[in-house]
Amino acid sequence: MQEKDLLYVVERWKSSLENLILILVMVGVGSFIGGLTNSIAIKMLFRPYEAKYIGKWKIPFTPGVIPKRRDQLAKQLGQLVVNHLLTVDSIQKKLADRHLHCNVEEKIEQEFDHFLLKSTSIQQLSDKFGINLQSNQLKEKIAEKIVEQIRVYLQEHHEKPIKLWLEQAVTDEDIDKASAFIRNKGIDLLNNEETRQKMEDVIQQYAQSKGFLGNMVLSMFSREELALKVQRLVIEYLRSEKGYQWISRAVNQEWSNLLEQDLKIAESIFEKAKTQDLLKKVIQEQLAVEDWLEKPIQTILTPFTDQVKIKIIPLLTDQLFEKLSNNVPEMLNQLEVEKMVENQVSSFPTSRIEEIILSISRKEFKLITYLGALLGGLIGLIQALLFIMI
Structure with a gap:
């Protein structure tokens, strides 16, 4: 009786070991397939860069999604920049920022102080700017x-x-x-x-x-x-x-x-x-x-240094920003930002686009690959359990 019990235990242990091996194999295969599938899918977003042919027959799914849709992507990016990123309101809001005004005023004052340390005649200044002044x-x-x-x-x-x-x-x-x-x-x-x-x-x-x-x-x-x-x-x-x-x-x-x-x-x-x-x-x-x-222009300006810094520079800065703010719509229209972004993206090599996107989303893509492996492993586990039960 003891021998039969021992054999029964051995058989049960052998069966459990086989089931465990089956589960591990199916989980491993499922994880591998899930991770590999997601990794290939991510690669197929960018690769191959160009269409591949066997004779005259074009291989399906070539080129990759992004190379194939690059022109459409460029157009969509241009619209995104103009409609949601580089908008008239956002630029005008930035130009109205007092902190920016103060920074610009400070920079102008620094340049003004640096200019006062020099000795530049009106004639030299006019020659520098290409203005022909004859007495x-x-x-x-x-x-x-x-x-x-x-x-x-x-x-x-x-x-x-x-x-x-x-x-x-x-x-x-x-x-x-x-x-x-x-x-x-x-x-x-x-x-x-x-x-x-x-x-x-x-x-x-x-x-x-x-x-x-x-x-x-x-x-x-x-x-x-x-x-x-x-x-x-x-x-x-x-x-x-x-x-x-x-x-x-x-x-x-x-x-x-x-x-x-x-x-x-x-x-x-x-x-x-x-x-x-x-x-x-x-x-x-x-x-x-x-x-x-x-006569050095500094000798003319030096007596008015305080007035220039207190009144003139702030006034000129405010007028400059006001002028820029009022002309933002026309400036954006003249610059044709949407077309500029579209042309720039269209001129990018596909490898450069891939590098840009991966530099931003490399971590997320890895997580997607790991998630595919996890889901594949879960599916393999369920399949193994169903197989054992049936």
Whole structure:
């Protein structure tokens, strides 16, 4: 009886071992097939890169899914970028980010400080940017602009009296200075030898025009004596207080008359080509353009450093971002981002696309392979159990 029991136990153990081996084999085969199938399926997404033929017969499933659908993939990626990634709203939202504004302002300030450490003339700066600045041309342009502005101003205000501009600009002290200047110039003119000679000629002509009486006066006094006498009398009168008051009254009267005139009297003079040419010439002679061009621009900007950093740079930055934000739709339309992405992806080698996708999803693909092996093993286990039960 004990021998039969021993044999029964051996047979049961042998049967269990066979069943265990069967289960392990079927689980192993199922896992291998499941993992291999998923791995091949993943490979078939990319491989082969090109269609394979046996003679004229095309082998099915060649090329791989992604190489076969690359053009469609490129188009879909372009639409994805434009419709969901690089959208107008997303770009405008980024441009409205104050942190970005502050970063840009800080970068501009750094570049501005670096620029101030240099010594760059306006001429050098213009040459760097390919701008041809010639001093003569600048003088001409500036003079033309000034003259044009004066002409326009005179046309717009020609019916207004001159006193609106000059009455407050010229004081009594200025009138006194003008009167003194005229008196001094008059005295200098009378003291001139040429003036005395002219007076002698006038006296000679006047005396001769009076006939006998004139000749009698010239016989008593020479024309030189009469001219010298008249010259001294006029000079003494001009130097006297009465003479000065006379000149001052005359200047004040003429100034008052001028103030009551309309600006059109100046317009009529200004409209003459000779007047404008003369004014342009005077302006060009007074413009020190050569010195401006050779002067370092840093010396001009340094006194305004704080204002530039506090007011100008933030204002320019805000205007720059506002301009960019307003033009985002047009910029994207001009760039044709969708077409650009599509062309770029289409030009990629399939191996490059595979490398990109695998670099992103390599871990997930491995998990898919392992999942296939797991599912294959489970299926093998179920099959083994069913086989044993049946």
